Amino acid sequence: MVRYVDEPVRVTVPATSANLGPGFDSLGLALGLRDELEARVVGSGLLVEVTGAGADEVPRDASHLVVRAMHEAFAAMGATQPPGLSLRCTNRIPHSRGLGSSSAAIVAGLVLARGLVGGGSLLLDDDALLDLAARMEGHPDNVAPALLGGFVIAGQEDGGFYAVPSPVDPRISAVVFVPPTPVRTEVARGLLPATVPHAEAAANSGRTALLVAALAGRPDLLATATRDYLHQEFRERAMPESLALVRSLRADGHAAVVSGAGPTVLCFTDGPARPTAGWATGPDDLLRRCPDGWQATHLDLDTHGALLGP
Template sequence: MSDNNNGKLIATAIGAAVAGAALGVATVKLLDRRNGQPDQNEGGIISERPKRRSFIYEDPMGADVMANRDSSTTLFPHNHEEKMRRRIAARAAVEEDNLTPRRSVTVRVPATSANVGPGYDCIGLAVDLWSEVTIELADKFEITAEGDGADAVPKDASNFLVLGVKAAYDTARKEMPVLKYHVVSRIPFARGLGSSSAAIVAGIIAGLVLAGHRLPCWGSEALLQIAAGIEGHPDNVAPAIYGGIQVGIHNGTRWVTERVPMPSGVQLVMFIPDFVGKTSDARNVLSDTISREDAAFNISRTAFLINALCMGNLDNLKWGVQDKMHQPQRGSKLYKYLFPMIEAAESAGACCAYLSGAGPTVMALTSGASGDIFAQREKERTDLAVARAMSRAAEQFGIKGKLVVTNAANEGARVVRVEPPFSSDVITYRDNI
């Protein structure tokens, strides 16, 4: 090898060494910056460099704003209740919220279908059948009713509607005035579609509006606490309040509920017998204890049901609604038609079928709906075939009733009219209420 080539190799080695050293220095500086270490400029003067900001939301309020709370802790995007709590704490109190009583209010509330098979006392869905309740200040107490069960509902203070209103005034710590009640009921009375829960929820909401009192929701779900406290469980009142499919529990301190998604295109087909079903009778046929095997069965089916709903796997719903805690007992002692009707509905194309609440209504879920069903080809849907199959099963047992096809309700109870209104020249609310 020539001297010229040797010189080139030596120069290349020296260049590589210098480049490596420079890269090492740059790496150390970069690490110092990421670790929050001060940097030095060419004159040896230390200069502070801003730390890299996290992509996680940080609390914008100072620690002195939140009494007895470390508000400098990191706030993650999913911490919705904590963000709401801090937002409320930072707001000035608006006392007028609790100082504006109303003269009259109308509340619209949906029917509900509880249990959905294995979810005894904890799962329920809102049904697109609605009742309206109007309550107003009056000179004398009076309850009037029209529609389904108008002659059967109590017309005295034992009515669940009155109990709900009283609970609202007790919560507001105000004396309950003399009121007049008018009910337009489109929820079948005592048929396992949550008519009593609808009355409770409507009464509480109406009472709160009339009293001029509002309740916190985030972190407390105060309205749910009152309603579930009267009803004893959340399976009906939770969907009546929030709509959709709700899964509710008591966490040892308060009632908590969460929404489960309803797959698109699902319809509800109900066979509603022409006789009432008493919840007390339906509970009396149940055993106080169940076997470990039956408990494991219901736990697995409940998990399977929730997963099928979340994943939109309609084929798995028929396994998810299976139950050994209440449906076999009620089917054998009260509703002989129950399991033959479930089998007939599923054989005709239903995704699943189950006893709605304490009965006697049988609920079937069908798929294939897209937009308005009356603008869609009947052969693309299964609701008519399922309804006919359920009707034939009822005839075999000499049971008369009616078939109703509707959808799940995405929203729960709401105020539709109020005097004086909430809307003003500054802001207009839905339906100009």
């Protein structure tokens, strides 16, 4: 019989950036910006407390995405639904900006639920958790790095999902430029064409392969490797300022892309504690390129993924 633990469970989950230019629906990277959550089984009812990003927009009932994910995990583990739940969310990942806030919520809910069940990691291992997260999100490119950390190549095959971690050169970090206005993923996806020319698909495949190698140890190739032919330009109508910033940065040789479905722009750079490595302008110079009204942040890449806390 499944037993719930008495003490609260805490988890932190990183922001993520998918696509990274050419790796549409297949590449994802965890970033050093984390949501923090705490859940506890209580005698009755549902209490959801939210502070930070999206606090004025998300529901406080059972439709909250973290709560929905928790109930999915309880069912997958064969547990009866708990008598009541208390959930606290401290959100730092901006919502509807292409930084994986929904994937972080899903992964957090699944990990919290697993932690609240005695022996939960045996009832729902990481492979099963990833599969459940990808089915809830619809694709694995954000949920995989949110769960595993680092740079992940992910996809779907024969009705299931796969996620393969790939190395990242420790010199690489990123600056994210976050605009004040969100764009919903459904809107951005709705602008994509049903087909693309074969030559452009082939070019995109080559850039995606090159990007894996560039991230692993050839950061000098990142500007070339992040060139996209498949999706970014088609989304311009929903985020013209983002595409203008991408073009401006790339014209100066920077590896700039739309993060996920946008509208955030991500630009690869080197770290603040390291001298500029010759392949990138330092982060301080990039931060000065931030458009008025936007927020720019320099982030290291996250290597841990979802972490249970004390």
